[in-house]
Amino acid sequence: MNTATSAAPPFRGAAPSPVPASRPKLDQKTGPMTILVFIGLLAIGLLFSSYSLVSDVQEAGSVTTNWVPYLLLGVALFIALGFEFVNGFHDTANAVATVIYTHSLPPNVAVIWSGFFNFLGVLLSSGAVAFGIISLLPVELILHVGSSAGFAMVFALLIAAILWNLGTWWLGLPASSSHTLIGSILGVGIANALMHGRDGTSGVDWAQATKIGYSLLLSPLVGFGCAALLLLALRALVKRKELYEEPKGNQPPPLWIRALLVLTCTGVSFAHGSNDGQKGMGLIMLILVGTVPMAYALNRAMPVDQVVQFSALAQVTQQSMRNTASIVVPNDPRETLTTYLRTKELTPELVPALSAVVGDIGTQVKEHGSLAKVPAAAVGNMRNDMYLASETIRIVDKNDAAQLSPDAKANLKAFKSKIDDATKFIPLWVKVAVAIALGLGTMVG
Template structure:
């Protein structure tokens, strides 16, 4: 239950970091037939692969599956729209996410190995290095340690893996009920007026870097070009000024974001989303090089844009928390047996379990802090393997090979599944 609790207070950063992999054109048109084809392709591909690996008892990664599905949809969308830069996957974001998925299991293995070696060197308590004996409980202090480390892993798991489901649900809600979920209706009247003031200040700040460039015919098209090319010009800054002024004017006429008319909601959201993405990339690339005081102004504006568009309603968090808890209660046995009994040649000892759990908790927590999606399953499994090697227990290579095969196949299979489903559903819708 700890993991479900942490879902309720998660920030949503991981959810939207995953969604940033999607082509910008699909995100902006999530309510269209193409948008629905995208959502259903992502859901079906993820469900098929995750259920298949669960049935076989293989610790597969839902993170890998979802990311592979997003890449598959993006690739097929690009093939169906040749020459359209906005139909392509954001490969720079994909590389950033890929690094997190690749290195986190290696970190889990190495740190769990090192932690167990440290425990064996400095903690001389034989009961800590014993295997469980039937239904006999471990000593109280060992049991307390395991409860603490298990709770930590559960919290970290809920904070990271739970957010991926939130992102998909928000895509569906934005597409089906944009009047209620495209903009954050929880923003108060005072916050709305503050947003208008900050937007005006941001526009003046951006104008300094436009270098007198003339307004463009389509500000949104110029910003979409920049997001794909990452090449900022004075024209880009002028376009961003235009979008900022437009957003400020649209919001200023309403007491709160909840009062934006239904026919304007998608336009306001898309303008905000594009502006937020442009500012995020400019901050990441340090181009243009904003002065410190200007960077602070734009950072404040960027944060308010994200608060208005990249939010998770409380009921969505509750729904995901319940689903995460029920799924764990129903399907835990196959995966737990593989992780606890089939990775090493000997049963997991208390110290090994605690080491793997501490490392998994810290690794996943750090990834969540930076908004990076990682696989709880892979980090914990690699931590168990690292502790087995450190303890001299040896590895069951048949299980390790099966896990590696599932790990290697997840991306290509989910890419192919999602691409095929998107092609089919795109024609149906």
């Protein structure tokens, strides 16, 4: 007689099987204090950002009777900060998985700890990554970001990134928010080129995209290699068997290992904030330049003495370029620079066109005496000139075919630095808003 029996399937409504003792308890309910802290931080961020935005606009003297740009600004800022919020809870596990799994920190403490250092990472970031990401966007959309096409671009790339992040989070699939956003930007560039009847590949700065792509491709490999080497080194130097086994029950690891795990969680959280937070900053600045250029297109806080140096350097730079190239300035030097940034094809007219735009920038700055005194009608055009000049200098500097003299190259680099000081800045309230969105998102994670 066969006495073997099979286990009967659980009937509907049966109590769920208990969580093993070694598993962290992730089903704790959110306490009222946590909810109050969340709402309080959210309210502080909204009030501070709103007050700072209104103050900046009023101080700049930006007056309009049309409320549509401000409505678009509000929607765009909501979507951009929404991306940072989703980015926060989407990437929370990257930082806290090890400290929760090993019982080094309770789950609720771990996510709050991670959220705080994400917040600090954003606040202390330099902004270099923010404008590096922006340089991937099509040049014509950056120059006309306040147009309907510009807003469509921003909405499309942000909504696509948010949907992908939400989808992968819902399915429990590990995915990078950085890869997602960059893919959205490349998609916008290709679509924009196709809509204008050009080859889709012409809508992306592939040199910059390749540079960023290499870093995204190599970073997991570097992380894999370094982690493997560190593990092998630990096994060779530390002969404690319990360090290489899964946790037993709720017992945390030895104090020094626990401290290392908390330290790595802190570092990953801070690095995530300082890196991923900047992507939102760059897009928010692009939105602000398109909707309220009088307040954010130029760095109105630049000291007057730096503005004087700016104007003098523009004249020196233009003169050094005149000694390099024959002066055959095209009828529309700005269109020449725009075409070059789109195609990367060096033409004889490029250096004279760049020289003309550099000279015009210096003349305008000298005429007004301060960036804060540039009239509203001229702000947009001056910023566009500075953007065209800065991006052209960045690419031409690597092209030996331009045949620039050493003096001209040195002056162009110095002039580009001044241009970037005047255009690539991030107000404190933008950092605070992004930091709170990313930090709260991490806490929700």
